[in-house]
Amino acid sequence: xxxxxxxxxxxxxxxxxxxxxxxxxxxxxxxxxxxxxxxxxxxxxxxxxxxxxxxxxxxxxxxxxxxxxxxxxxxxxxxxxxxxxxxxxxxxxxxxxxxxxxxxxxxxxxxxxxxxxxxxxxxxxxxxxxxxxxxxxxxxxxxxxxxxxxxxxxxxxxxxxxxxxxxxxxxxxxxxxxxxxxxxxxxxxxxxxxxxxxxxxxxxxxxxxxxxxxxxxxxxxxxxxxxxxxxxxxxxxxxxxxxxxxxxxxxxxxxxxxxxxxxxxxxxxxxxxxxxxxxxxxxxxxxxxxxxxxxxxxxxxxxxxxxxxxxxxxxxxxxxxxxxxxxxxxxxxxxxxxxxxxxxxxxxxxxxxxxxxxxxxxxxxxxxxxxxxxxxxxxxxxxxxxxxxxxxxxxxxxxxxxxxxxxxxxxxxxxxxxxxxxxxxxxxxxxxxxxxxxxxxxxxxxxxxxxxxxxxxxxxxxxxxxxxxxxxxxxxxxxxxxxxxxxxxxxxxxxxxxxxxxxxxxxxxxxxxxxxxxxxxxxxxxxxxxxxxxxxxxxxxxxxxxxxxxxxxxxxxxxxxxxxxxxxxxxxxxxxxxxxxxxxxxxxxxxxxxxxxxxxxxx
Numbered sequence: 201x202x203x204x205x206x207x208x209x210x211x212x213x214x215x216x217x218x219x220x221x222x223x224x225x226x227x228x229x230x231x232x233x234x235x236x237x238x239x240x241x242x243x244x245x246x247x248x249x250x251x252x253x254x255x256x257x258x259x260x261x262x263x264x265x266x267x268x269x270x271x272x273x274x275x276x277x278x279x280x281x282x283x284x285x286x287x288x289x290x291x292x293x294x295x296x297x298x299x300x301x302x303x304x305x306x307x308x309x310x311x312x313x314x315x316x317x318x319x320x321x322x323x324x325x326x327x328x329x330x331x332x333x334x335x336x337x338x339x340x341x342x343x344x345x346x347x348x349x350x351x352x353x354x355x356x357x358x359x360x361x362x363x364x365x366x367x368x369x370x371x372x373x374x375x376x377x378x379x380x381x382x383x384x385x386x387x388x389x390x391x392x393x394x395x396x397x398x399x400x401x402x403x404x405x406x407x408x409x410x411x412x413x414x415x416x417x418x419x420x421x422x423x424x425x426x427x428x429x430x431x432x433x434x435x436x437x438x439x440x441x442x443x444x445x446x447x448x449x450x451x452x453x454x455x456x457x458x459x460x461x462x463x464x465x466x467x468x469x470x471x472x473x474x475x476x477x478x479x480x481x482x483x484x485x486x487x488x489x490x491x492x493x494x495x496x497x498x499x500x501x502x503x504x505x506x507x508x509x510x511x512x513x514x515x516x517x518x519x520x521x522x523x524x525x526x527x528x529x530x531x532x533x534x535x536x537x538x539x540x541x542x543x544x545x546x547x548x549x550x551x552x553x554x555x556x557x558x559x560x561x562x563x564x565x566x567x568x569x570x571x572x573x574x575x576x577x578x579x580x581x582x583x584x585x586x587x588x589x590x591x592x593x594x595x596x597x598x599x600x601x602x603x604x605x606x607x608x609x610x611x612x613x614x615x616x617x618x619x620x621x622x623x624x625x626x627x628x629x630x631x632x633x634x635x636x637x638x639x640x641x642x643x644x645x646x647x648x649x650x651x652x653x654x655x656x657x658x659x660x661x662x663x664x665x666x667x668x669x670x671x672x673x674x675x676x677x678x679x680x681x682x683x684x685x686x687x688x689x690x691x692x693x694x695x696x697x698x699x700x701x702x703x704x705x706x707x708x709x710x711x712x713x714x715x716x717x718x719x720x721x722x723x724x725x726x727x728x729x730x731x732x733x734x735x736x737x738x739x740x741x742x743x744x745x746x747x748x749x750x751x752x753x754x755x756x757x758x759x760x761x762x763x764x765x766x767x768x769x770x771x772x773x774x775x776x777x778x779x780x781x782x783x784x785x786x787x788x789x790x791x792x793x794x795x796x797x798x799x800x801x802x803x
Contacts, residue, residue: 202240208233209241213248220249221571223259223553227266228494228534236270255554262555262701264318264537265494272307272314273356276348277331281320281456282691283614283677288341289328293317295342296330299349312356313349319539319695320456321495324614324677325382325621332358334497336379369466374502381463385637387608387624388600389588390581396470397515399590403478404523411482412438415586418594419606423581424450425649425673426748430586433576436566438483440574445485447476448570450547450579452493454539455650456695457675460610461580463622465492465499468584469506473530475583477520478590479576480528488530489570491547494537503532539699543748544577546701557701558747581610581674601627605666609674613638615647616680625665632661640678645685645764650675651692652752654759655685685764686722686771689756693718696753707750710741714757726772735761 212229216222226245227237234241237260246253260266278293296315297303307314323329326338335358337348351361363378365371370379383391403411416431437445449472453461464472476488492500507530510516518527538556540546545559548570569575578586585607589597598606605627614620617640625634631648635641647655648665649672656663656670663669679688693715700707717733720726738754738761745751761768789800 205234205238205241206244209244209248213245216249218249219553220251221551221553223249223251223256224533224536224550225553227256227260228536231266231536235273236267238268238270242268258555259553262538263494263535266536270307270311272312274312274333274352274358275314275316275331277316277318277321278304279319279321279323279327279329279331280317281324281327281695282688283320283324283457284327284329285691286615286683287327291342292328292330292340292345295345296349299346313352318495318537319699320454320458322453322459322462322493323379324457324459324612326380327614331495332361335359335361336377336498337361337363338378338380369502372502374505375466375499377498379462379466379498381467382621383463383467384613384619384621385623385625387626389597389608389624390464390468390471390584390610391624392588394471394588394591397474397513397521399587400474400477400515401521403481403590404521404526408438408482408484411478411590414594415482415589418589418597420582420585420589420597421605421667422578423585423609423673424579425653425671427667427671430578430582433566433578434479434482436564437485437574437576440567442574444487444571444573445480445483446570446573446575447479447483447485447488448544448547448551448565448575448577449476449488449490449583450542450544450577451496452491452535452542452547453580453673454493454542454699455652455673455675456692457614457647457650457677458612458673459614460612460622460674462496462499464580464584464610465496465503469503470510471584471587472580473507473510474515475578475586476530477516477528478586479578479583481520481523481526483574483576485576486527486529488528489551490530490532491541491551492532492534493541494535497534500532500534507532539695540701540747540749546747547577548575555701557703558749560746579673602666602668604668609665609672611665611672611676612674613676613678615676615678616640616643616683617678627666628664630662630664631656631670634665634676635661635678638678640680642680643678644681644683645679647675647677647679648672650677651695651756652748654755655679655689655763656759657763660763685760686718686767689760690715690718690722692756693753696749700749700753701747704744704746704750706741706744707746707753710737710745710750711753713737714741714754718757721768721771724771724773726768728772731761731765731768731772734758 242256246256328340329338366380370377412434420430421427541550541556546556550556565575601607611623617638619638648670697711738758741754
């Protein structure tokens with residue numbers, strides 16, 4: 201037995217209270233200190249926290265940032281999202297490979313540097329980008345990639361690489377990142393000036409039921425894309441049986457093309473923390489968890505420090521703001537690279553120290569969620585808006601946006617436009633007006649809501665972003681006239697195949713079959729029947745998949761079949777001299793069926 205490893209495991213487990221539900225924190229910490237979570241380490245962890253060995257290995261094998269086998273002291277993860285490819289990441293990746301002398305998925309001979317690719321890391325507005333350990337490097341070029349490798353060969357610490365610090369809190373001593381906020385448009389709600397603590401003070405002056413009533417009257421709907429009424433979700437949780445309740449913040453924005461939460465966490469963290477506290481008061485919860493995606497680990501120390509500051513001001517902790525009996529605190533739970541954990545029940549599984557497998561519903565989280573207790577799960581933007589509603593009132597909020605879709609929407613806009621970045625628009629903005637705002641008037645297509653959403657053509661640019669028309673969690677990717685839409689669709693299908701949890705057959709197998717048939721068409725070997733096949737199989741995957749990932753994964757194909765059908769039809773092989781079948785298989789089998797006394801099955 202390796203004594204050093206045994207001591208390291210024991211120390212990390214002790215720091216996590218030897219808590220079975222903190223396995224995620226344990227394996228992430230061990231990966232960071234040891235470079236992997238070895239088979240021996242898994243045995244030690246299982247024994248220390250009284251878990252089954254298979255449970256520990258299930259976690260390690262599930263998340264992309266965890267590994268059973270050793271990786272280099274430095275892991276370079278090059279983002280190969282569609283937008284990064286549009287901005288030249290293939291050339292950047294080749295520069296990394298050439299300078300390191302290894303291929304993707306390999307480690308240098310000295311064991312110091314591992315090179316990998318990864319899906320969207322939330323930097324599409326400054327692509328190409330890469331994660332080097334937890335540090336983010338943006339606006340990469342071939343020369344910059346070579347310079348980074350040369351610096352790492354001299355000192356294998358990415359924090360020591362010379363960079364120009366980004367704006368706002370990106371330059372904070374606890375962040376020190378070259379990431380830029382790129383806030384291009386400030387609206388009336390999220391990016392407007394506000395007084396820290398004002399919304400919470402007003403909430404605590406009301407009864408919890410009245411806070412829920414105010415949120416209901418505001419018509420606030422969840423900003424994750426589905427648009428479920430926030431007040432109704434809170435009402436369910438507040439009335440659910442259970443002495444212990446929880447507030448979970450979904451800060452795992454893994455949808456390719458989205459990065460708004462990155463900016464909200466960096467610059468509007470107070471709105472988020474306050475919104476979680478208000479939610480806790482309203483539903484009777486005393487604990488909150490922020491599930492922070494692994495790609496945003498560079499913000500963790502900064503956010504932890506801001507939580508400490510709020511505790512010092514009595515905005516968190518016991519008897520918040522002097523409200524006798526109202527205790528509420530927040531902890532940060534790190535993710536480790538799994539897109540499916542953006543689905544709320546998969547997120548809950550991950551917070552519980554398990555694989556990010558979606559749970560069956562019902563029961564819904566509001567009745568039985570985190571650790572089996574009533575739980576409200578809202579995303580960063582929704583919880584931030586809650587603070588402003590309590591500060592300014594429901595009537596103020598409903599006066600912005602449309603009658604059916606109140607408020608503003610934060611959009612992450614990238615791709616073929618001159619001004620990529622974060623925009624706060626009143627809900628109800630027309631697509632053609634949005635394109636003018638971001639200087640992208642020559643677009644042939646716009647992806648609304650990421651690949652899980654829909655790709656629309658220029659004929660639909662007169663539509664509106666709102667819950668009654670084009671609903672979106674926030675990701676908007678613009679494709680210019682030079683882009684091959686079907687190749688982009690193919691890349692998005694790759695993403696869904698890579699990121700599904702593997703639990704249910706329709707999603708695990710169906711997406712592979714969809715991609716295979718799409719590639720047949722792209723190669724020029726497609727037949728007219730293949731279009732019907734794609735439609736039927738896509739509909740089946742949506743209908744029969746277990747969670748939201750599978751229920752949206754065929755959308756890149758299905759929405760382009762609808763909106764760009766001519767692109768598919770233009771690739772269908774048409775034979776002028778098609779031979780008509782003259783052989784009647786049913787007639788030929790008549791005699792044999794008579795002898796066998798049964799009907800043949802013909803496929």
